[in-house]
Amino acid sequence: MSSTLRSVEELVEKLSKFPGIGRKTAQRMAYHILKLPQEEVSSLAVALRRVKEKVKLCSICSNLTEEDPCPICTDPQRNRSIICVVEEPKDVLSIDQAGGYNGLFHVLGGVISPLDGVGPEELRVKELGERLKKGIKEVIIATNPTTEGEATALYLSKVIKPLGVKVTRIARGIPIGGELEYADRITLSKAMEGRTEM
Numbered sequence: 001m002s003s004t005l006r007s008v009e010e011l012v013e014k015l016s017k018f019p020g021i022g023r024k025t026a027q028r029m030a031y032h033i034l035k036l037p038q039e040e041v042s043s044l045a046v047a048l049r050r051v052k053e054k055v056k057l058c059s060i061c062s063n064l065t066e067e068d069p070c071p072i073c074t075d076p077q078r079n080r081s082i083i084c085v086v087e088e089p090k091d092v093l094s095i096d097q098a099g100g101y102n103g104l105f106h107v108l109g110g111v112i113s114p115l116d117g118v119g120p121e122e123l124r125v126k127e128l129g130e131r132l133k134k135g136i137k138e139v140i141i142a143t144n145p146t147t148e149g150e151a152t153a154l155y156l157s158k159v160i161k162p163l164g165v166k167v168t169r170i171a172r173g174i175p176i177g178g179e180l181e182y183a184d185r186i187t188l189s190k191a192m193e194g195r196t197e198m
Helices: 003-015 023-035 038-054 089-098 125-132 147-163 185-193
Strands: 079-086 103-107 138-141 166-169
Touching: 003 023, 079 089, 079 125, 089 103, 089 185, 103 125, 125 147, 138 147, 147 166
Parallel strands: 079 103, 079 138, 138 166
Antiparallel strands: none
């Protein structure tokens, strides 16, 4: 096998590690990259390096940001008495773009999943507890409506309620087994409006 084919195979292998990208799609992507002008391939490589160098987690909410603290945490127009708790940074983007919510966020960094060895200690629950001491009146739990997301929501509710903070859960406009990232704006907006106390 020539070195060219080995390099293509290496690229296919790397691309197929992305979520939702199987081997066939990775091959199509690799051959598309081969057809691109050198300048475009170079700018793609620069963009990949830049995103890894510049993007970090906000020291307050753990959302992805290039500035620390992030623009959401520093926005004076936001309601500072409400925190919406989500699993991942992509969920912040989904809820924020849907509109209808103008509070703060807290990214857990995953969900409780004993089968995967993820307990509350592996999530940013302690950091959430620290933030609740700063005048928070309501916590909206917006974990995905999966078994793990529901277990995480229940756990958070049990931890937060004794602190005297109102705990609500987004409404079930999101289908069971679905993910916030794929929900449309109207569904997310209605789910936020129809949240219920836990």
